[in-house]
Amino acid sequence: MKIENSVLHLSTALKKYPHTAKLMSGEISAPDVRLDCLDIEPIHRAFAPMARSQTYDVSEMAIATYLQAKAYNKPLIMLPTVLAARLQQRCIVYNARRHPMGIQDLIGARVGVRAYTQTTGMWVRAILEGTYGIATEKINWITFEGGHLLEYQDPSFVTRAPAGKDMLSMLKAGEIDAAIFGNDLPDEEGILSLISDPVEADRIWYAKHGFVPINHVAVMHRVVAEAHPDSVKSVYNLFRQGKAAVDAPAELLRKLPDGIDALRGPMEMILACCEEQQLLPRKLDPDEIFADCIEFLGDDAR
Numbered sequence: 001m002k003i004e005n006s007v008l009h010l011s012t013a014l015k016k017y018p019h020t021a022k023l024m025s026g027e028i029s030a031p032d033v034r035l036d037c038l039d040i041e042p043i044h045r046a047f048a049p050m051a052r053s054q055t056y057d058v059s060e061m062a063i064a065t066y067l068q069a070k071a072y073n074k075p076l077i078m079l080p081t082v083l084a085a086r087l088q089q090r091c092i093v094y095n096a097r098r099h100p101m102g103i104q105d106l107i108g109a110r111v112g113v114r115a116y117t118q119t120t121g122m123w124v125r126a127i128l129e130g131t132y133g134i135a136t137e138k139i140n141w142i143t144f145e146g147g148h149l150l151e152y153q154d155p156s157f158v159t160r161a162p163a164g165k166d167m168l169s170m171l172k173a174g175e176i177d178a179a180i181f182g183n184d185l186p187d188e189e190g191i192l193s194l195i196s197d198p199v200e201a202d203r204i205w206y207a208k209h210g211f212v213p214i215n216h217v218a219v220m221h222r223v224v225a226e227a228h229p230d231s232v233k234s235v236y237n238l239f240r241q242g243k244a245a246v247d248a249p250a251e252l253l254r255k256l257p258d259g260i261d262a263l264r265g266p267m268e269m270i271l272a273c274c275e276e277q278q279l280l281p282r283k284l285d286p287d288e289i290f291a292d293c294i295e296f297l298g299d300d301a302r
Contacts, residue, residue: 001227006032007031007032007033007034008032008033008228009034009036010033010034010035010036010056010057010058010224010231011036011055011057011058012035012036012037012056012057012058012059013037013038013040013043013046013050013055013056013058013059014035014037014039014040014043014059014060014083015039015040015041015043015060015083015084015216016039017083017084018246018252019083019239019242019243019245019246019252019256020037020083020239020242021242022242022245023035023037023238023239023241023242024037024039028238028241028242028245029238030234030235030237030238032230032231033231033234033235033238035058035235035238038056042183042184043060043216044062044118046060046061047061047062047065047148048148050076050219051065051068051069051074051076051149052074052148052149052150054075054076054221054223056221057220057221058218058219058220058224058235059218059219060084060216060217060218060219061076061216061217061218061219062118062119062148062215062216063119063214063215063216063217063270064118064119064122064270064274064279065117065119065147065148065149066078066217066219067270067271067274067280067284067289068117068147068148068152068279068280068281069148069149069219070284070288070289071280071281071282071284072149072152072281074149075221075222075223076219076220076221076222077219077220077222077225077232077292077293077295077296078217078218078219078289078292078293079217079218079219079220079232079235079236079239079293079297080217080236080258080259080260080262080263080290080293080297080301081217081218081236081239081240081256081258082214082216082217082255082256082257082258082263083216083217083218083239083256084214084215084216085212085213085214085215085216085255085256086215087198087202087205087212087213088120088123088124088127088202088213089124089127089193089195089198089201089202089205090185090193090198090199090202091123091124091180091181091182091185092111092128092178092179092180092193092194092195093171093178093179093180093181093185093186093191093192093193093194094171094177094178094179094191094192094194095171095172095174095190096190096191097189097190098174099174099177101177101178101194102194102196103128103132103134103194103195104134105177106128106134106139106177106178106194107134107138107139108138108139108140109139109140109177109178110140110142110175110176110177110178111139111140111141111142111176111178111179111180112141112142112143112144112161112167112170112171112176112178112179112180113141113142113143113167113179113180114144114167114180115143115144115145115146115147115148116141116143116154116158116279117147117148117149117152117279118180118182119214119215119216120180120181120182120215121180122270122273122274122277122279123213123215123273124180125273125277126269126273126276127205129276131201131205136276136277137155137157139157140157140159141154141157141158141159142158142159142160142161142170142176143158143159143160143161144160144161144165144166144167151281152279155278167181168186168188168191171191178194182215209269210265211257211265211266212254212255212256213266214266214270218235218236218239220232220235225292225296229296232296232297233296233297233300236297236300237300239258240258243256243258259301260290260293260294260301260302261302263290264286264290267286267290268286271284271285271286271289
């Protein structure tokens with residue numbers, strides 16, 4: 001954070017999407033705030049430093065990471081804007097070259113996921129339990145790194161893979177039975193979706209719940225927000241302008257909504273899933289999550 005010529009410059013960690021590209025280039029800007037953007041790939045590398053030590057003034061962050069940070073009382077505020085979301089049922093895969101596998105075969109199986117706290121993993125587990133009746137603790141979860149919050153400890157049914165192992169290699173070798181991938185979903189012969197016809201399965205899920213599962217939101221360092229409260233509204237409006245500037249903005253907003261009224265239902269489900277999966281050290285409710293939005297944005301938070 002620095003001020004130059006009466007403009008507040010905020011260090012910002014973002015992934016380049018169609019709706020953030022013009023913010024990152026400076027084509028979309030505000031008279032009082034400039035986002036000094038870092039294009040971080042993969043973006044999840046920004047989450048731990050932001051959650052642990054607030055390395056940036058503004059950052060994209062996985063929703064599960066933010067909720068853990070909130071539960072551990074880290075000085076972060078969430079802006080009510082979704083930066084990344086996707087339907088999730090294609091994200092759990094298996095190696096068809098080694099054996100056939102169906103949903104019910106997950107009971108007692110070894111399933112890899114980058115980290116137990118990964119938001120994609122949270123959503124897949126929620127779908128497995130809510131749609132297919134496969135309880136989280138009935139699966140042997142194999143992880144490859146810890147969570148973004150150092151205070152968090154994985155549940156007893158989670159095991160760390162041996163040092164030097166990677167998830168795709170273990171899946172190919174039969175050392176794990178299935179795996180959950182996010183943006184790094186492999187496109188290799190024999191690696192197939194465990195859920196048959198995931199597109200149709202996602203269509204049914206969306207029709208039932210009415211939203212696309214949220215992966216990433218935007219957060220700010222609370223110290224910055226308190227020192228420059230007007231900047232919160234400026235930053236929030238920049239994200240909204242970025243979405244409005246893309247082709248078919250209405251379709252984008254269906255997937256990446258803004259405002260606490262649109263986010264309350266999804267947040268209730270996410271919090272329930274996080275509690276069920278033992279991801280949070282204490283109970284959170286939507287009112288606590290959205291209190292920061294209302295404090296700094298007022299009616300604009302709606």
